[in-house]
Amino acid sequence: MKHYVIEENYVGANRDQNIDADVIKITTEPARKNMSNEVCLDGWCGTTDDWAVYARGEYKSVEAAREYIRENYKNVREIDDFYDEGGTIKAIYKPGKYEPISREATGNFIYDSLISSVTQTTTDDEIRALVDEWEVAANCEGWTLTGAYDLAVAYRDELE
DSSP states (O other), X not given: OOEEEEEEEEOSSOGGGGTTXXXXXXXXXXXXXXTTOOEESEEEEEEETTEEEEEEXXXXXXXXXXXXXXXXXXXXXXXXXXXXXXXXEEXXXXXXXSEEOOHHHHHHXXXXXXXXXXXXXXXXXXXXXXXXXXXXXXXXXXEEOSSHHHHHHHHHHHHO
């Protein structure tokens, strides 16, 4: 049985609300172009409803498809809990070693440290160092932060 790697990326305006929506799938059904419905084995298939779909090849086995993903995508996370009504999806991966959290969740995560560490005189370099510390703490939870530097700079600038 042949297997296919298909990448789906959210490209809409509400990226912060769909921050961890992108997926890389291994399926037994090839991707199809969104206009002609033709089978597509490699390249862009089209964008529909804020989703861009890319075919990433045909493979002789699920193991060969996994190997392609390991070689071509750095730091992916395999998702174990997914629903597949048709039974064609064999594996789903998310890009990134850590699950990204929204700007709002980032603000909540860093809030206490932000208000106790950032003052009017905190430099950009000091903020970068704080962001590095916050990122390490978030990584320990399995997350990566979104917009922490910008949030910290905006907070400092509001103090002035």
